[in-house]
Amino acid sequence: MAQPTDASFANGTVNASIGLHRGHTEQRQGARPFEKVLIVGAGPAGLLLAVLLARRGIPSTVLEAWDRVDERLRATQYGVPATRIFRRAGILDDIRSASITHFPYICWRSVRTGDRVAGIDLSAVADDPDRMTVLSLNQILGILLRHCQEKYHNYITVLFNHKVIDIHQDQGKAWATTEDVSSKEETKTVTFEADYIVGCDGGKSTVRQCLFQRDWPGETFESHLLVQNVFYKGFEDHGWEGGNYMIDPEFWGLVAKRGKAQGDDGPLWRVTYGDSATNLSKEEYVRRREVAFKKMLPGHPDPSQYRVTQTDQFSIHNRCVTKMRVGRIFLAGDAAHVCNPFGGYGCMAAVLDVGGLADCLIGYYEGKADEDILDAYANIRRQKFLDFVDRRSRKNMNRIRKSDAESTPEFDPFLALLKSMDGDREKTKTFLLKVSSIEYDFTQHYREA
Ligand SMILES: Cc1cc2nc3c(=O)[nH]c(=O)nc-3n(C[C@H](O)[C@H](O)[C@H](O)COP(=O)(O)OP(=O)(O)OC[C@H]3O[C@@H](n4cnc5c(N)ncnc54)[C@H](O)[C@@H]3O)c2cc1C
Numbered sequence: 001m002a003q004p005t006d007a008s009f010a011n012g013t014v015n016a017s018i019g020l021h022r023g024h025t026e027q028r029q030g031a032r033p034f035e036k037v038l039i040v041g042a043g044p045a046g047l048l049l050a051v052l053l054a055r056r057g058i059p060s061t062v063l064e065a066w067d068r069v070d071e072r073l074r075a076t077q078y079g080v081p082a083t084r085i086f087r088r089a090g091i092l093d094d095i096r097s098a099s100i101t102h103f104p105y106i107c108w109r110s111v112r113t114g115d116r117v118a119g120i121d122l123s124a125v126a127d128d129p130d131r132m133t134v135l136s137l138n139q140i141l142g143i144l145l146r147h148c149q150e151k152y153h154n155y156i157t158v159l160f161n162h163k164v165i166d167i168h169q170d171q172g173k174a175w176a177t178t179e180d181v182s183s184k185e186e187t188k189t190v191t192f193e194a195d196y197i198v199g200c201d202g203g204k205s206t207v208r209q210c211l212f213q214r215d216w217p218g219e220t221f222e223s224h225l226l227v228q229n230v231f232y233k234g235f236e237d238h239g240w241e242g243g244n245y246m247i248d249p250e251f252w253g254l255v256a257k258r259g260k261a262q263g264d265d266g267p268l269w270r271v272t273y274g275d276s277a278t279n280l281s282k283e284e285y286v287r288r289r290e291v292a293f294k295k296m297l298p299g300h301p302d303p304s305q306y307r308v309t310q311t312d313q314f315s316i317h318n319r320c321v322t323k324m325r326v327g328r329i330f331l332a333g334d335a336a337h338v339c340n341p342f343g344g345y346g347c348m349a350a351v352l353d354v355g356g357l358a359d360c361l362i363g364y365y366e367g368k369a370d371e372d373i374l375d376a377y378a379n380i381r382r383q384k385f386l387d388f389v390d391r392r393s394r395k396n397m398n399r400i401r402k403s404d405a406e407s408t409p410e411f412d413p414f415l416a417l418l419k420s421m422d423g424d425r426e427k428t429k430t431f432l433l434k435v436s437s438i439e440y441d442f443t444q445h446y447r448e449a
Helices: 044-054 080-088 092-098 137-151 206-212 282-287 289-296 346-365 373-401 413-421 425-433
Strands: 037-040 060-063 105-110 116-121 156-159 162-169 174-180 188-194 196-199 218-232 243-247 251-263 266-275 306-320 329-331
Touching: 037 044, 037 174, 037 188, 044 060, 044 080, 044 137, 044 156, 044 346, 060 162, 060 188, 080 092, 080 346, 092 137, 116 413, 116 425, 137 156, 162 196, 162 206, 174 196, 196 206, 196 346, 206 329, 218 251, 218 282, 218 289, 218 373, 243 373, 251 289, 251 373, 266 289, 282 289, 282 306, 289 306, 306 373, 329 373, 346 373, 373 413, 413 425
Parallel strands: 037 060, 037 196, 060 156, 105 243, 196 329
Antiparallel strands: 105 116, 162 174, 174 188, 218 266, 218 306, 243 251, 251 266
């Protein structure tokens, strides 16, 4: 076995492994420049990439560490650029039918007064097929998994309980070593080989760590994030709808209507807030929720007035790798870059990454582009993150946690822009549906383009 060509790879061996080793060159079919892609991680990036490739006949294997898709409370809304890729992947209709139909606005409110300081009227695009998508990430993952397993089972193999522990590459192939933990008796080590490996394994990415060890430039913020599913009649009673960004230096966040589920106590809402207190234990943060909800929620409720059905806690980071490609290994989504969730950029950036990478791999596979289109993916998507996603998500978070936006919104350029569009449905529609600077069409690099 040839040694990895890149010195930054972790050391390891495939000698003891079993599994899908195949003679690489003799497996090549026709004039195709590559045969198979290995995807690490069955999150939105990994499963969506597999679907986009399968739709053009490119086979992939998805290796997932857990025994199921992630059920934590994370993404719920995805901007217009992501909607367009969900449609390309053939999953938009399923998402829309699982989603709430009425999401009339996103607004910014003062926690101090509860009053609205600015907003966007989403009813201006209520019937537009490209409008923002609203659905809990675990439900989107369920839809993606179903498409992989039912519609594209000839092209996609999803293997749960396969935690990637090491990756390598040489001139002709790349391979990933996994621990198969499905059996209680023994942990098997299995090695999978492919032409390319795409690390879609999230913020704690093993693929990234194999490439760059702990080097992941950026910042981890001190504040702590609490996310909960909440039933509370007070939202309805006080006329709240849609998404409500809450501006406050102590407890700041997003309170948004999220699900079709309807309890006696009203529909399902998601309350996501940053707690500015630092260095507390998880239990201490949960104990402070009572104070946070009393301050933030309409009607200033006591715990007996609402019902919390699930809580998750997260740290907040904005970070990006120095390279999204090393030889035959690519990074996409959170494995490459993460941002705070305010503004709904993280998953959208992951979706745009894999939409772009799929176009590049398809172009190369179908002979419409040279191999260097894969470099374009890595360079352009990274730059898009740094120039737009990183900056905008930081601004979004700072707007709600440490600004005077609640008292003087006219001094915040973004809120001032929204105020200038107030009541003008045409202007609002154009603003919401325009091609975003975070999008990029890689097919312009195809030869026929
Ligand atoms: C509270 C919160 C709210 C958010 N809200 C939004 C929002 O509204 N809109 C938005 O766009 N974004 C939002 N995000 C961000 C969004 O959830 C992430 O950006 C998105 O999930 C990234 O997708 P991914 O596929 O890159 O990674 P992940 O979703 O993290 O998936 C990675 C997968 O890889 C698997 N894995 C990890 N290590 C290994 C390994 N060694 N071997 C095999 N498998 C492995 C994991 O188990 C997981 O299934 C939010 C995030 C948080 C925390």
